[in-house]
């Protein structure tokens with residue numbers, strides 16, 4: 001028996017090793033290979049640097065806390081939500097589409113970021129100053145075709161189905177509405193305006209599904225009425241109630257769109273982040289979350305540092321970790337990091353029906 005036992009024994013070991021090797025491969029294969037990012041300045045990592053636009057952040061003091069202390073086009077003192085999402089997934093932040101597409105050896109399989117400061121659900125929002133959401137989807141359809149060519153149709157579909165599609169859109173539409181004239185609001189009541197945004201959003205999300213998106217992270221609109229820019233409009237420096245109410249309505253309606261889509265398409269999974277509820281906690285109980293200043297921007301000039309944008313000549317605060325807002329519209333890196341942690345590992349009512357970690361493990 002001797003030699004035979006040794007042989008079958010080592011065969012068993014080989015079989016065991018092969019099985020555990022396959023198991024390791026299976027875990028890696030089930031994880032997220034790439035992130036495709038869409039949306040506005042909350043996720044722009046440099047697309048607007050390539051545009052002729054006023055909506056730019058590729059100058060100081062932006063980026064002062066970014067590795068190397070340099071302005072990259074992110075509307076932040078440091079990293080933004082797109083960066084933290086990638087970091088938590090163990091990936092490099094997806095590069096800006098307009099930087100990739102100008103290179104001859106563009107690799108779209110490691111993720112692409114289409115987000116552009118100023119964009120909204122409506123293609124009329126900051127028209128000509130940004131890559132509109134519709135245009136971002138059009139660019140993505142080019143990427144989709146390129147992946148199908150390079151990987152083959154089936155392989156590309158499987159790659160995209162495992163990837164995360166992160167979307168942050170809607171803030172600029174609501175901010176524009178809140179700042180529009182009383183006459184304009186009378187012609188287009190806020191409920192009707194939000195309904196029209198949701199109508200467009202539905203078509204846009206369906207387009208992404210049709211182009212292979214199966215794991216969607218939707219970051220809802222934050223309490224934009226509390227941005228220094230909108231607070232500054234009120235004599236009492238209170239949050240703009242109308243804009244905050246619209247954000248709540250919008251997030252609720254976006255949830256209805258996504259749950260309807262996933263009922264219709266059982267292979268579609270999503271995690272929706274209620275940025276409004278999550279961020280209002282910091283504003284209502286700053287100390288509990290490590291914040292000292294929730295009204296004024298860190299960088300800017302004038303009342304609440306919100307009259308004039310963050311530019312090289314603007315004042316900036318010494319402690320960026322205790323301010324909720326970096327400039328008149330955007331959160332600090334500290335805020336983005338805390339929100340991202342809740343979106344990744346948190347629970348309802350902030351992130352639902354599942355969190356991003358659970359979505360990534362499907």
Ligand SMILES: *[C@@H]1O[C@H](CO)[C@@H](O)[C@H](O)[C@H]1NC(C)=O
Nearest residue numbers: 122123124132134135200203
């Ligand atoms: C903008 O949106 C409207 C309404 O959804 C649509 O009719 C129009 O074609 C869009 N324009 C562009 C340039 O995409």
Ligand SMILES: *[C@@H]1O[C@H](CO)[C@@H](O)[C@H](O)[C@H]1NC(C)=O
Nearest residue numbers: 289290291292319320321322
């Ligand atoms: C800055 O703020 C953070 C968060 O509140 C705090 O932990 C830190 O001690 C502050 N740093 C300084 C130098 O005050």
